[in-house]
Amino acid sequence: MGTVEYCLGDGFGAAAMSTGEPTLDVDGDGVLDAIGLDFDGDGRLDDALADLDGDGFADHAVLDLDDDGHGEARFTDDGSGTWAVSVDRGAQLRWFGLDGAESVGGPLVDFDGDGQVDDRLLDGDHNGLADRALAAEDAYVDADGDGRWDVKLSDADGDGAADAGAKL
Known part of the structure; x- marks a missing residue:
C-alpha cells in the first residue's frame, strides 16, 4: 500500500492536509494500512488513521489501539471529511x-x-x-x-x- 492522505484541524478553525506511510495494520489482514498519531494527547502514538478501502485517503480513525489491533473506539468518515459515524454502532x-x-x-x-x-x-x-x-x-x-x-x-x-x- 502507498501513502495515506488525511486532513486534521488544529482546534482553532484551521486544517492541514498531511500524508504518511502506513506503519500499522488495524484490520488484521497483514497489510500495513494505518499511520499512528496521538489524537488524545496522552503522549503515545496509540491512535491511528487507516485507509481500509485502499483509495489513499484515511477513512477510519481508531483511538487507543492496543498491540492486538483493537481500539477503545473506532470511527469512520461519513463522507464529509469528519469522523462522525461510530463504527461501534455498526x-x-x-x-x-x-x-x-x-x-x-x-x-x-x-x-x-x-x-x-x-x-x-x-x-x-x-x-x-x-x-x-x-x-x-x-x-x-x-x-x-x-x-x-x-x-x-x-x-x-x-x-x-x-x-x-x-x-x-
Missing part, C-alpha cells in the same frame, strides 16, 4: 424520513424515496441521530436536534452552493 445512524418515520442505517440511504441508496446522512454533533441529509440537489437540516427536518436547501444549478432555502 456505522449506523438513527434518522427520520420526511414523513417522520424513524429508521436506522447509513451513512448511505434512500432518503428521497427514489429507489436509489445514494443519499448521505451526516451526524455533526456525534449523538447517533442524523442532523443533515444530502439527497441529489437538496440538503435537509435538523437545526435544533429534535429529529425533525427544519430547513431544506436546494442547489438548482448544480454548482455546489445552495440557491434556495425553505423552512419545513
Whole structure:
C-alpha cells in the first residue's frame, strides 16, 4: 500500500492536509494500512488513521489501539471529511424520513424515496441521530436536534452552493 492522505484541524478553525506511510495494520489482514498519531494527547502514538478501502485517503480513525489491533473506539468518515459515524454502532445512524418515520442505517440511504441508496446522512454533533441529509440537489437540516427536518436547501444549478432555502 502507498501513502495515506488525511486532513486534521488544529482546534482553532484551521486544517492541514498531511500524508504518511502506513506503519500499522488495524484490520488484521497483514497489510500495513494505518499511520499512528496521538489524537488524545496522552503522549503515545496509540491512535491511528487507516485507509481500509485502499483509495489513499484515511477513512477510519481508531483511538487507543492496543498491540492486538483493537481500539477503545473506532470511527469512520461519513463522507464529509469528519469522523462522525461510530463504527461501534455498526456505522449506523438513527434518522427520520420526511414523513417522520424513524429508521436506522447509513451513512448511505434512500432518503428521497427514489429507489436509489445514494443519499448521505451526516451526524455533526456525534449523538447517533442524523442532523443533515444530502439527497441529489437538496440538503435537509435538523437545526435544533429534535429529529425533525427544519430547513431544506436546494442547489438548482448544480454548482455546489445552495440557491434556495425553505423552512419545513
